[in-house]
Amino acid sequence: MLRSRGRNTRRRLLDAGAAVFATKGYHGTRVDDIVKVANTSHGTFYLYFANKEELFSALAEEVAGAMQELSESLGPLRPGADGEAELRVWIEQFADLYAESGAIIRTWTEAEIGGSEFGRLGTEMLTQFTSALVVRIAEVAPADLDPTIAALALVAMLERLNYYALTQQAPVEREAMLDTLSRVTQSALFGPPNAEHA
Amino acid sequence: MLRSRGRNTRRRLLDAGAAVFATKGYHGTRVDDIVKVANTSHGTFYLYFANKEELFSALAEEVAGAMQELSESLGPLRPGADGEAELRVWIEQFADLYAESGAIIRTWTEAEIGGSEFGRLGTEMLTQFTSALVVRIAEVAPADLDPTIAALALVAMLERLNYYALTQQAPVEREAMLDTLSRVTQSALFGPPNAEHA
Amino acid sequence: MLRSRGRNTRRRLLDAGAAVFATKGYHGTRVDDIVKVANTSHGTFYLYFANKEELFSALAEEVAGAMQELSESLGPLRPGADGEAELRVWIEQFADLYAESGAIIRTWTEAEIGGSEFGRLGTEMLTQFTSALVVRIAEVAPADLDPTIAALALVAMLERLNYYALTQQAPVEREAMLDTLSRVTQSALFGPPNAEHA
Amino acid sequence: MLRSRGRNTRRRLLDAGAAVFATKGYHGTRVDDIVKVANTSHGTFYLYFANKEELFSALAEEVAGAMQELSESLGPLRPGADGEAELRVWIEQFADLYAESGAIIRTWTEAEIGGSEFGRLGTEMLTQFTSALVVRIAEVAPADLDPTIAALALVAMLERLNYYALTQQAPVEREAMLDTLSRVTQSALFGPPNAEHA
DNA sequence: TATGAATGAGATTTCATTCAT
DNA sequence: AATGAATGAAATCTCATTCAT
Numbered sequence: 001m002l003r004s005r006g007r008n009t010r011r012r013l014l015d016a017g018a019a020v021f022a023t024k025g026y027h028g029t030r031v032d033d034i035v036k037v038a039n040t041s042h043g044t045f046y047l048y049f050a051n052k053e054e055l056f057s058a059l060a061e062e063v064a065g066a067m068q069e070l071s072e073s074l075g076p077l078r079p080g081a082d083g084e085a086e087l088r089v090w091i092e093q094f095a096d097l098y099a100e101s102g103a104i105i106r107t108w109t110e111a112e113i114g115g116s117e118f119g120r121l122g123t124e125m126l127t128q129f130t131s132a133l134v135v136r137i138a139e140v141a142p143a144d145l146d147p148t149i150a151a152l153a154l155v156a157m158l159e160r161l162n163y164y165a166l167t168q169q170a171p172v173e174r175e176a177m178l179d180t181l182s183r184v185t186q187s188a189l190f191g192p193p194n195a196e197h198a
Numbered sequence: 199m200l201r202s203r204g205r206n207t208r209r210r211l212l213d214a215g216a217a218v219f220a221t222k223g224y225h226g227t228r229v230d231d232i233v234k235v236a237n238t239s240h241g242t243f244y245l246y247f248a249n250k251e252e253l254f255s256a257l258a259e260e261v262a263g264a265m266q267e268l269s270e271s272l273g274p275l276r277p278g279a280d281g282e283a284e285l286r287v288w289i290e291q292f293a294d295l296y297a298e299s300g301a302i303i304r305t306w307t308e309a310e311i312g313g314s315e316f317g318r319l320g321t322e323m324l325t326q327f328t329s330a331l332v333v334r335i336a337e338v339a340p341a342d343l344d345p346t347i348a349a350l351a352l353v354a355m356l357e358r359l360n361y362y363a364l365t366q367q368a369p370v371e372r373e374a375m376l377d378t379l380s381r382v383t384q385s386a387l388f389g390p391p392n393a394e395h396a
Numbered sequence: 397m398l399r400s401r402g403r404n405t406r407r408r409l410l411d412a413g414a415a416v417f418a419t420k421g422y423h424g425t426r427v428d429d430i431v432k433v434a435n436t437s438h439g440t441f442y443l444y445f446a447n448k449e450e451l452f453s454a455l456a457e458e459v460a461g462a463m464q465e466l467s468e469s470l471g472p473l474r475p476g477a478d479g480e481a482e483l484r485v486w487i488e489q490f491a492d493l494y495a496e497s498g499a500i501i502r503t504w505t506e507a508e509i510g511g512s513e514f515g516r517l518g519t520e521m522l523t524q525f526t527s528a529l530v531v532r533i534a535e536v537a538p539a540d541l542d543p544t545i546a547a548l549a550l551v552a553m554l555e556r557l558n559y560y561a562l563t564q565q566a567p568v569e570r571e572a573m574l575d576t577l578s579r580v581t582q583s584a585l586f587g588p589p590n591a592e593h594a
Numbered sequence: 595m596l597r598s599r600g601r602n603t604r605r606r607l608l609d610a611g612a613a614v615f616a617t618k619g620y621h622g623t624r625v626d627d628i629v630k631v632a633n634t635s636h637g638t639f640y641l642y643f644a645n646k647e648e649l650f651s652a653l654a655e656e657v658a659g660a661m662q663e664l665s666e667s668l669g670p671l672r673p674g675a676d677g678e679a680e681l682r683v684w685i686e687q688f689a690d691l692y693a694e695s696g697a698i699i700r701t702w703t704e705a706e707i708g709g710s711e712f713g714r715l716g717t718e719m720l721t722q723f724t725s726a727l728v729v730r731i732a733e734v735a736p737a738d739l740d741p742t743i744a745a746l747a748l749v750a751m752l753e754r755l756n757y758y759a760l761t762q763q764a765p766v767e768r769e770a771m772l773d774t775l776s777r778v779t780q781s782a783l784f785g786p787p788n789a790e791h792a
Numbered sequence: 793t794a795t796g797a798a799t800g801a802g803a804t805t806t807c808a809t810t811c812a813t
Numbered sequence: 814a815a816t817g818a819a820t821g822a823a824a825t826c827t828c829a830t831t832c833a834t
Contacts, residue, residue, distance in 0.1 A: 027225030043799050123367045142390060149378040152368055156358030157351045169321045170350055180347040184386045191389040192340060239816040423621030437795040519763045538786060545774040548764050549751045556750030565717045566746055576743040580782045587785040588736060637820050
């Protein structure tokens with residue numbers, strides 16, 4: 001009968017988890033922290049999740065969905081200013097997603113959690129996300145550029161720069177980052193902007 | 199003060215630490231694990247290091263030195279096949295260093311260690327390593343490319359691709375990775391190879 | 397006060413309790429288990445029973461009644477084949493009762509429940525059940541056989557053999573068990589069968 | 595180097611375990627209780643045993659050895675006063691063993707512990723202990739008495755009477771118990787004492 | 793009469809660190 | 814210089830019981 005109450009509590013725990021993971025990382029996070037932020041009790045936590053890992057998995061699944069959607073929304077890559085502008089929009093969406101869920105994404109790709117099951121899921125997500133990019137890159141890349149590795153390189157830049165920016169490990173200003181990412185990608189694929197008119 | 203026996207034990211602990219950190223990450227590593235791999239005892243561990251963090255710091259310092267050296271060894275970037283070949287050599291040296299010490303590098307850049315003192319050191323190393331690249335990129339980059347962010351993007355690619363390769367999170371073959379990294383960088387800075395002769 | 401719906405729910409909880417206690421023992425049983433088997437909720441459980449112990453007590457009381465009845469139904473013990481046949485019938489009734497309620501009987505005699513109040517009830521039931529046997533044995537036993545201990549020995553055999561049979565801890569076939577129990581008892585009291593005709 | 599200190603601590607934990615299990619039963623026993631009796635710390639407990647079950651297993655193994663020895667020490671059963679006297683001596687040894695380790699024996703045969711592994715061990719012990727008795731009974735029992743069931747009946751009496759005596763669930767005086775057990779067994783196998791001279 | 797949700801006291805377990813030899 | 818043993822604070826997890834609807 002109190003279905004909605006339960007759903008609400010579960011949601012609160014998930015949100016609290018996301019928040020705490022973002023601040024303290026997976027290993028640094030105590031169930032106690034999550035429970036405090038969610039304003040509930042230990043007992044309640046274990047009513048909804050068997051343990052910390054399971055809550056993390058639930059979060060990860062949510063993020064995985066968003067990642068998949070985003071990767072599929074990438075249209076064909078095109079040369080020229082228009083193509084670059086389109087790419088920049090897509091990269092901005094990635095930045096938004098990362099701002100929200102970066103902690104989960106990072107933790108997930110740090111294989112060192114549950115050892116097995118967990119790392120596998122992270123790898124899967126990475127593979128899946130990359131594969132959509134591979135397709136787009138393969139469509140336009142010069143023959144001597146390995147599309148898989150190029151796609152991974154793009155993912156690497158996307159992920160890390162957003163990470164540096166978010167954690168302020170390096171002075172990365174958002175707009176400049178978006179400019180650079182789209183420009184650099186575009187250049188690597190189609191050559192520098194002026195080259196087109198030459 | 200340390201005789202050769204002591205130096206040897208200390209070294210064994212450091213190597214064991216490096217090995218275990220690589221597999222389990224900083225937080226996932228137990229002093230017990232290190233001690234077992236080093237084939238010694240808890241008591242002995244605390245004879246040489248005040249705590250787990252200090253052992254990690256010792257390792258990190260070693261790596262930081264190598265990183266600094268490597269970053270300083272990067273010569274001016276030059277267009278053309280010759281420039282690309284030189285760059286490739288340098289990237290290969292990074293790959294070698296990463297194969298050996300990647301775990302430490304990664305762990306170090308995981309901001310979530312110790313909260314303060316620790317993350318600061320990681321950030322410092324990142325900054326220092328990047329700054330050498332910034333100089334080289336600034337020398338040749340087109341005016342509308344932010345050299346700092348471009349350098350960070352390069353570091354991101356270097357670090358992550360090597361990481362994916364090493365942990366086999368993605369199918370990255372070493373030679374292909376080196377080719378791609380040097381080619382992509384070169385293209386982003388100087389345009390695609392054929393453009394030069396056009 | 398309880399309408400038929402209430403009576404039904406209460407009954408379902410009792411039956412569920414009996415089933416789960418039989419499988420997991422008193423301490424191993426969780427209110428959650430009972431509630432699941434009874435297909436109802438925690439809240440409802442505490443509507444009918446103040447706590448786990450009270451549900452057990454209710455079950456125990458039911459069994460105690462049946463035990464008392466059974467013990468009182470034992471007629472005088474008599475030598476010879478007829479006497480043995482009569483005894484066998486009675487033992488069979490015990491076996492039937494045990495098949496149904498053995499779990500409760502056993503659990504009850506596990507002294508370690510609740511510490512006080514509880515163990516006392518179990519002891520009482522044992523005493524009461526035995527005392528009827530003591531009377532019958534005292535009527536016929538040789539002077540040098542302590543009737544109380546002999547009665548307890550009989551109870552021991554009855555209870556344990558049925559237990560071994562039920563839990564399949566030992567390969568005890570029902571008919572053979574009934575034969576053996578009646579024969580052995582008869583022999584201990586009146587000597588082996590052929591001795592009578594000698 | 596401090597090997598003997600460790601052995602001593604482990605022994606203290608085992609003894610404490612035996613004592614507490616005897617009083618509170620398996621489920622009623624808290625690691626905390628054991629640790630207090632052993633006069634050591636929680637941490638130390640888990641240094642020697644992975645959990646409560648493992649400590650219990652260790653105890654059980656010890657008891658199983660003693661049980662095996664005892665069962666093997668039973669000589670051929672013989673009619674007459676001499677035979678009965680010999681049997682009585684053996685039964686007394688069982689009583690001694692039970693006084694010391696009854697709690698373990700009982701708990702062990704209560705299948706409801708670890709569910710699987712555990713009950714299996716208990717069953718095994720029961721089987722093994724009984725099988726030695728089966729041999730002795732088969733040597734002398736009348737043809738129409740199933741030796742396996744008769745042996746189990748004997749075990750039942752032995753175990754339960756000692757249990758009643760120890761827990762004072764019934765007023766069983768030790769000497770009377772020993773008399774009754776040997777007499778009843780002897781009678782069941784060879785007929786009442788006077789029958790021999792008839 | 794019924795129930796889903798919540799609770800918190802208490803039990804178990806882990807592990808960095810200290811100690812005695 | 815080395816080590817086996819011990820510790821205890823802190824974390825995880827369980828479950829009988831109560832509560833709000």
